Amino acid sequence: xxxxxxxxxxxxxxxxxxxxxxxxxxxxxxxxxxxxxxxxxxxxxxxxxxxxxxxxxxxxxxxxxxxxxxxxxxxxxxxxxxxxxxxxxxxxxxxxxxxxxxxxxxxxxxxxxxxxxxxxxxxxxxxxxxxxxxxxxxxxxxxxxxxxxxxxxxxxxxxxxxxxxxxxxxxxxxxxxxxxxxxxxxxxxxxxxxxxxxxxxxxxxxxxxxxxxxxxxxxxxxxxxxxxxxxxxxxxxxxxxxxxxxxxxxxxxxxxxxxxxxxxxxxxxxxxxxxxxxxxxxxxxxxxxxxxxxxxxxxxxxxxxxx
Amino acid sequence: xxxxxxxxxxxxxxxxxxxxxxxxxxxxxxxxxxxxxxxxxxxxxxxxxxxxxxxxxxxxxxxxxxxxxxxxxxxxxxxxxxxxxxxxxxxxxxxxxxxxxxxxxxxxxxxxxxxxxxxxxxxxxxxxxxxxxxxxxxxxxxxxxxxxxxxxxxxxxxxxxxxxxxxxxxxxxxxxxxxxxxxxxxxxxxxxxxxxxxxxxxxxxxxxxxxxxxxxxxxxxxxxxxxxxxxxxxxxxxxxxxxxxxxxxxxxxxxxxxxxxxxxxxxxxxxxxxxxxxxxxxxxxxxxxxxxxxxx
Numbered sequence: 001x002x003x004x005x006x007x008x009x010x011x012x013x014x015x016x017x018x019x020x021x022x023x024x025x026x027x028x029x030x031x032x033x034x035x036x037x038x039x040x041x042x043x044x045x046x047x048x049x050x051x052x053x054x055x056x057x058x059x060x061x062x063x064x065x066x067x068x069x070x071x072x073x074x075x076x077x078x079x080x081x082x083x084x085x086x087x088x089x090x091x092x093x094x095x096x097x098x099x100x101x102x103x104x105x106x107x108x109x110x111x112x113x114x115x116x117x118x119x120x121x122x123x124x125x126x127x128x129x130x131x132x133x134x135x136x137x138x139x140x141x142x143x144x145x146x147x148x149x150x151x152x153x154x155x156x157x158x159x160x161x162x163x164x165x166x167x168x169x170x171x172x173x174x175x176x177x178x179x180x181x182x183x184x185x186x187x188x189x190x191x192x193x194x195x196x197x198x199x200x201x202x203x204x205x206x207x208x209x210x211x212x213x214x215x216x217x218x219x220x221x222x223x224x225x226x227x228x229x230x231x232x233x234x235x236x237x238x239x240x241x242x243x244x245x246x247x248x249x250x251x252x253x254x255x256x257x258x259x260x261x262x263x264x265x266x267x268x269x270x271x272x273x274x275x276x277x278x279x280x281x282x283x284x285x286x287x288x289x290x291x292x293x294x295x296x297x298x299x300x301x302x303x304x305x306x307x
Numbered sequence: 308x309x310x311x312x313x314x315x316x317x318x319x320x321x322x323x324x325x326x327x328x329x330x331x332x333x334x335x336x337x338x339x340x341x342x343x344x345x346x347x348x349x350x351x352x353x354x355x356x357x358x359x360x361x362x363x364x365x366x367x368x369x370x371x372x373x374x375x376x377x378x379x380x381x382x383x384x385x386x387x388x389x390x391x392x393x394x395x396x397x398x399x400x401x402x403x404x405x406x407x408x409x410x411x412x413x414x415x416x417x418x419x420x421x422x423x424x425x426x427x428x429x430x431x432x433x434x435x436x437x438x439x440x441x442x443x444x445x446x447x448x449x450x451x452x453x454x455x456x457x458x459x460x461x462x463x464x465x466x467x468x469x470x471x472x473x474x475x476x477x478x479x480x481x482x483x484x485x486x487x488x489x490x491x492x493x494x495x496x497x498x499x500x501x502x503x504x505x506x507x508x509x510x511x512x513x514x515x516x517x518x519x520x521x522x523x524x525x526x527x528x529x530x531x532x533x534x535x536x537x538x539x540x541x542x543x544x545x546x547x548x549x550x551x552x553x554x555x556x557x558x559x560x561x562x563x564x565x566x567x568x569x570x571x572x573x574x575x576x577x578x579x580x581x582x583x584x585x586x587x588x589x590x591x592x593x594x595x596x597x598x599x600x601x602x603x
Contacts, residue, residue: 022506023425026417027433030477033414037474038440041451048450103325109318117322119589120329126585127578128535130553134560134574135332138339138567146335149351160350180332185596192597241444244537248557262446266538275450282447289444 048279055273068280072268078281080256081264088175088260089239095179096235097228100186105216107187108194118191125184133248136177140164167257170250174258178245182238186231193227194220229299237289261285333578339571340364343373347568363572367393387565389558392547393576396555399465401580403551404533406469411480411529412522414473419484420510424496434485441478445538453542463545471539476529483528483599487521488514524595527588531581552577 049068051061072078107118124132139147142162151157163173201219221228243262246252252259252267259267265285269278334354339347340363341356362373370391422434452471461467491514499509515522537553544550556573559565585592 019506020427023421023427026421029414030418030437030481031433033470033474034437034440034477036455037448037452037471038443040455041448042443044451044454045447106318106321106325111315111318111322113319114322117326119586120326122585122589122592123329123333123582126531126581128537128553128581130535130537130557131574131577134556134570135336137560138336138571138574139332141567144348144350144352144567146339146352146354152351180328188593188596192593241446243446244553244557247537248560251561262444265446266449269450270542279447279450282444282449286442286444286447290442293442 045279045282048275049283051276053275053279055275061276064276068276069284072277072280072284077256077259078264081259081261084171084256084259085240085261087171088178088242089236091175092178092182092239093232093235095175096182097186097231099179099183100231101190101224101228103183103187104190104194105220107191121184121187123184124181129181129244130248132181133177133245136173136180137164137249140173142166164250165254167254170254170257174245174249174260177249178239178242181245182235186227186235189227189231190224193224197223233292233295233299237292240285240289240292336571336574336578339568340575342568342571344566344568347566363566363568367391367569367572367576387559387562387569389555389562390565390569390573392550393552393555393573395547396550396552397576397580399549400534400551400553403465403468403472404530406465407472407476407533408526408529410469410473411476411525415477415480415484415525416510416515416518416522418477419481420488420506420514422481422485423488424493424506434481437478437481441475445475449538449542452539456543462543463549464543465549467543468533468536468540468549468551471543472529472533472536475536476532479599480525480529483525483595484518484521486598487518491517520591520594523588523591524598527584527592528595530584534581 050063050065052064052068053061103121107114107121139145140163142148142160142165145160145163147163148157148160152160161169163169197220241262242260243266246258246260246263247266250258252263261281262285265278265281268274268281338354338356341359341361342352343358343360343362346353346357360373362371365371366373367390418437422430456462456467456471459467461470495513496509499513500506504512534551535553536551537557540551540554541557544554552573556570556577559573560570
């Protein structure tokens with residue numbers, strides 16, 4: 001699964017059946033398509049990020065060096081977006097991971113009917129992110145949301161709570177929606193990890209009288225180390241770049257309460273039409289993600305050496 | 308080893324709780340789509356539509372305006388002209404997604420087989436380039452890609468989305484399929500090659516039948532990605548002829564005039580296809596995810 005070891009160098013029946021034109025014909029369309037939508041955009045965005053590009057001032061795009069980067073980093077609203085993204089990521093990643101692990105442990109039990117549950121668990125992850133966001137908008141709406149109705153009926157609240165329009169609650173609303181949407185992936189990966197634990201290892205520890213917690217801690221979790229690290233890094237990347245959910249659920253508001261980084265970069269480009277700063281923000285995000293991916297590949301490599 | 312009855316029951320209860328957490332949001336959207344506007348704003352709302360109505364669906368699919376929205380006097384009737392476009396948007400989404408699946412199966416299979424079995428200079432570089440392209444976050448390349456599409460005169464077309472989504476899904480497809488092809492036994496292929504078959508015929512007659520589960524997995528992934536994508540669809544499309552479902556329901560949901568009953572219909576239209584796919588392709592999706600992410 002690693003880039004560096006993905007193509008193994010073993011020999012083939014040399015000469016037989018293989019030819020330069022065949023290779024070219026099979027690879028060229030992919031390389032062209034990927035190149036067109038990667039190399040040019042990357043270069044273009046890099047250039048844009050070092051120019052002053054305001055769509056409100058067409059025709060005047062002077063080179064400004066790193067000024068866009070310095071400006072956005074010094075900007076108070078960037079700092080708010082960074083802080084919001086840190087809070088969001090800091091809460092969603094542990095929630096998604098722990099929930100995914102619990103669900104995987106549950107689904108791994110041989111209970112009748114759990115086959116159906118394993119099919120259901122993919123559903124929140126399979127639907128469009130936009131749909132997931134709107135579903136939660138429908139549930140959490142301050143004027144008629146179903147959650148408010150339920151809470152009122154059981155007496156937990158005395159009046160409807162404006163989950164999405166309260167500056168204190170909106171972030172948690174987005175977090176809940178994100179966790180609901182994202183936990184299936186870790187659950188599936190952990191479940192796959194659990195299923196490769198040799199049966200005799202699990203049995204032996206049970207016979208030894210290991211208590212449930214000790215069994216989890218010393219027998220199960222070590223087997224899940226690989227998937228766990230991947231889930232942590234992958235979910236961090238997903239949380240940092242979340243956009244669709246903010247767009248439909250809160251629009252970054254109220255005020256700047258849910259202004260997450262990806263949303264903020266989008267708004268810089270498409271609402272305030274400051275393409276130079278938008279590109280600089282996107283590159284800051286790209287660099288952050290790249291750092292995480294490098295960490296991810298190293299982790300995976302280490303994991304592979306040890307297994 | 309027999310588990311005690313108590314632990315059996317408590318595990319089953321946990322399972323029930325999980326099913327509720329997964330399904331309740333869907334159930335509420337389904338219920339809301341069969342309610343009238345007045346019933347929906349009732350406090351507290353009823354989970355069972357009372358009275359149930361199919362008028363929201365009628366409006367979306369036939370344009371027939373629900374009676375409930377015509378009797379609200381001075382109040383603005385919460386209706387949106389965008390809702391009846393949803394069936395067209397659904398067709399657009401399917402068309403785009405199936406186009407991307409086709410390109411992935413065609414180009415991805417050919418390229419992955421070459422990566423898996425051929426030896427040539429630059430192979431490692433080409434492979435790393437294709438996989439590495441996915442390291443760029445979508446937001447970072449959104450504006451330049453918009454400009455490319457504009458330069459190609461493809462703005463507001465489904466073809467533009469098919470090309471963009473293919474460029475985004477092919478790296479993953481090639482990764483999964485290259486690993487898959489490499490895991491197949493080489494003996495039969497070698498025998499066929501020695502017998503004078505060329506690579507393409509070996510791929511078509513020998514390898515593809517064996518690789519069917521891998522192909523199903525990448526078809527499912529590329530379908531879900533394309534059907535679900537929002538940012539580029541939002542930037543590229545502007546007319547009903549090319550807007551996809553996520554763009555349409557997002558527009559309806561942020562429109563303050565839109566009734567939530569109609570928004571609920573939009574949700575149901577948007578989730579049915581991917582839910583069906585997730586259920587029927589579950590085995591392939593799961594094994595594809597595990598093969599690509601979980602193999603450590």
